[in-house]
Amino acid sequence: MAVNRPNVLIFFTDQQRADSTGVHGNPMGITPNFDRMAMNGTHCHHAFSCQPVCLPARMVLQTGKYASMMKCYSNAGRLSDDEQTLGHWFRQAGYRTGYIGKWHMTHDCDGERVPPENRTGYDDWLGANVVEIDSDAYSAFLYDGDGEKVELPGYRSDAYVDAVIRQLRAYKDRDQPFFLMSSYIEPHFQNTRDDYPAPTGYEEDYAKNTWTPPDLQALGGTAARHLPGYYGMIKRLDEGLGRIQDALRSLGLLDDTIVVYTCDHGCHFKTRNGEYKRSPHDSSIRIPLAFSGPGFDEGGRLKNMISLVDVPPTLLAACGIDIPDSMRGRSILPLIQGNGAAKEQWPESVLVEYRDGATMGRAARTKRWTYAVENRGQGDTLDFTEAFLYDNMADPWQLNNCVDRGGDMIKVKEVMRARLMDLLARSGEKEAVIHPAEITGANEQWRRSDSDIHA
Secondary structure (H helix, E strand, O other): OOOOOOEEEEEEEOOOOHHHOHHHOOOOOOOHHHHHHHHHOEEEEEEEOOOOOHHHHHHHHHHOOOHHHHOOOOOOOOOOOOOOOHHHHHHHOOOEEEEEEEOOOOOOOEOOEOOHHHOOOOOEEEEEOOHHHHOEOOEEEEEEOOOOEEEEOOOHHHHHHHHHHHHHHHHHOOOOOEEEEEEOOOOOOEOOOOEOOOOOOHHHHHHHOOOOOHHHHHHOOOHHHHHHHHHHHHHHHHHHHHHHHHHHHHOOOHHHEEEEEEEOOOOOOOOOOOOOOOOOOHHHHEOOOEEEOOOOOOOEEEEEEEEHHHHHHHHHHHOOOOOOOOOOOOOOHHHHOOOHHHHHHOOOOEEEEEEEOOEEEEEEEOOOEEEEEEOOOOOOOOEEEEEEEEEOOOOOOOOOOOOOOOOOHHHHHHHHHHHHHHHHHHHOOOOOEEEOOOOOOOOOOOOOOHHHHHO
């Protein structure tokens, strides 16, 4: 049994843009609890999903591996029963493990019931597979460990929070640390009617005073119709986070519990393709990420490039559990602890894998540049052509694709191409080929330095 190890609670949202939070510039004040957690704990300012779609991103969080390593490229995949997950590793270290909420990592379901062999590593279970289809905002249910349907009264995210608090109360009486994964569907759209159902009254409030991010101001999409409901869902999630923090405090568990708040991917409101994600743009891949509790309090704001794949090794390291060789991410603890060598060696790029219909893509995101390649209709082949290049300093909302430009952009693409090829090789995709984009755009010159290109 683990002794004197912190508890861990993950608060995992679905399809939440980073700029829905105050610490990322949203002026509407809808995330005071997350903002406080980020400011008093450790805030990963440059945090990105490495797979901007539900199922693969969840597999990344559970395993610490890139989805391509598990041959998963879309929501049509599944988590293999023999994959080791956070549930396994924490259980093996003497933790009591629990899962509450959306699973979405299997297709071998009896309805929404996730069979026991698929609940990889979790002792306590209250979950369902694809809740955005079979449940609704005020019609929530999950299945317990015996496969029995459990009706959950109230607004859906509130109902999940209630279940989390009940589980925390049960864990308080155990002489054992716990690892509890709480997975919410909000603020994902309701698939059955393409709607963002906020709690009663919330959408109306935000319709009166809605801040629209500049990319959505320029590109439109469904933002005008959906942002008020989307913000209302996030507001209620943040209130749920506050209730969980209060419960931990009242149960005497707050000082001994690591809390991590993050998300699977963002939302571009049908501005980049025909739906809400599956693109290499920040609106799709940039996510909120903050830690609090032992090892993370007063950690400050990290400006390193941090990926969702870095979360599993970080949590294991924070609890004194050896990081398995299969994981491709890195623990951020040395960055928090001010380890100079770790900061110098930390990667300047994050890898993003995505798939939009028949098109598969890969991207490298640095602080300065977003560079993406696609195979456009060639299935799973690793024969790519340059598709996107954005200067995130000059064009932070990624409205001007520079991939077809000549001049000094040719050098930028050469550097980013090499960087992406290195990332692909490290992820196991060593046979990838990248073809340069055809130069059809402006051939303008711009002043640069090597630091501009490599930033």
